[in-house]
Amino acid sequence: MLFEFIATLSLGAGAAGLVLLLQKFTRGALPRFAMPAAAGLAMFAFTIWSEYSWAARSMAALGPDAVVARAIEQKQVWRPWTYLAPVTTRLIALDGAKTKDFDGTVVTDMYLLSRWQDGAVVPVALDCLLNRRADLFAGHGEDIKVTLQSADWLAVGADDPVLRAACDTLRSD
Known part of the structure; x- marks a missing residue:
């Protein structure tokens, strides 16, 4: 800034x-x-x-392997030109270079970026078959299968943009 x-x-x-x-x-x-x-x-x-x-x-x-999962655009009164074309203020991106696929579950890093604020990196697992997500704050170290079994899963809709980006773009079929 x-x-x-x-x-x-x-x-x-x-x-x-x-x-x-x-x-x-x-x-x-x-x-x-x-x-x-x-x-x-x-x-x-x-x-x-x-x-x-x-x-x-x-x-x-x-980097070139990063994929935009979701872009949040806003119109703001103190920036009247944003009413003509909204400005992107936040991004959720997935790291395609660090992606691993485990039988329909995509494990990667999720970047949470916001204008004028520090970004955050969250390791995540996205289950493409059961439409759920787990934040792997404990990391995804040596034994990923054990980590995935003990993960705290959160149900997301099949149309969730982060899930869709991971399953449609990053997943190796």
Whole structure:
């Protein structure tokens, strides 16, 4: 967040500097409001770009094997442009590189990402046959079959987006 704030201020100062340079070359032909307007527009445009590109940049940072299971989009009153195109504020992604399939149960890492907050990694097991999920906080170490038998399973619907992503995209048939 601090880096984006610094980048926004730097971009505004750079835009103001360009207008100042243009003022010098045109001998003051530009209106007086051109410098603050250019700085404000540059910072505003960067902020909007940063908001809308956050999800794609976050997924790129996870690597090419990561799969978006669910993207939560929001419209917010203090950002009126989100009423035209909602902005993604949270993501649930699954790690395709760490996926293992055990007779219809997919074991992988689930990434919980949220704009302006630290992300979390939760090892999960998703049972594609019985439509259920277990968070493997104890880990999925040496004997995964014992871990799966003693796991605390939570029933989810067959149309759950995380279950569907794991079973349809990550599962090796």
